[in-house]
Amino acid sequence: MFTGIVEKIGVVESIAQTNDSLAIDIKVNNSSYSLGDSVCVNGVCLTVEKITDRIYSFSVSPETTKLTNIKYLKKYNEVNIETSLTIDKLISGHIVQGHIDTTSEVVEIQQKDSSWFIKFSIDPQYIKYLIKKASVSLDGVSLTVNDVSKNDFNVMIIPHTYQNTIFKNYKKGTIVNVEIDILAKYIEKLGKPDD
Numbered sequence: 001m002f003t004g005i006v007e008k009i010g011v012v013e014s015i016a017q018t019n020d021s022l023a024i025d026i027k028v029n030n031s032s033y034s035l036g037d038s039v040c041v042n043g044v045c046l047t048v049e050k051i052t053d054r055i056y057s058f059s060v061s062p063e064t065t066k067l068t069n070i071k072y073l074k075k076y077n078e079v080n081i082e083t084s085l086t087i088d089k090l091i092s093g094h095i096v097q098g099h100i101d102t103t104s105e106v107v108e109i110q111q112k113d114s115s116w117f118i119k120f121s122i123d124p125q126y127i128k129y130l131i132k133k134a135s136v137s138l139d140g141v142s143l144t145v146n147d148v149s150k151n152d153f154n155v156m157i158i159p160h161t162y163q164n165t166i167f168k169n170y171k172k173g174t175i176v177n178v179e180i181d182i183l184a185k186y187i188e189k190l191g192k193p194d195d
Helices: 062-067 126-127 159-163 184-189
Strands: 008-018 021-025 038-041 045-048 050-052 055-061 078-083 102-112 115-121 137-138 143-146 152-157 174-178
Touching: 021 062, 038 055, 045 055, 050 126, 102 152, 126 174, 126 184, 137 152, 143 152, 174 184
Parallel strands: none
Antiparallel strands: 008 021, 008 078, 021 055, 038 045, 038 078, 050 055, 102 115, 102 174, 115 152, 137 143, 137 174
């Protein structure tokens, strides 16, 4: 589990596809992860498989490749990085599992004073999980939903978050990973006990 508070920005050193799977190497400066550690990369929980001088190697399964924006990454792209939740770690965001539900596309970006308004389109089947002032994880960042309509939702990004995550690289058409708040999914399941 994670908290949705990005700790570092990593840089893709290489990415290779074999059939429907990916192998990705990410450089993370000032880091000390160990083999087997869970690391959240753009909101995706990945396991450190190899370490070479602050370059961390991960395997991405076919299912994760299909569901996430990892497949669009290229060499030198930046990614959001967070280490897994520990018993003494402050939960400043919300509980993030690192299990992506879907992706969304940036359809509008506007600077408003020192913050940024960003609107995303989303498959209508996921709108029911998004309500005003609820939590959502976008590329691993814990955010508050600003507003929701039939086919889209929007958030406001404060200056600190904008400068210390990959939000600063977003443009219209950018594809982002979306993880719905797990509480919303549990509540839905409780309402349908026979599923």
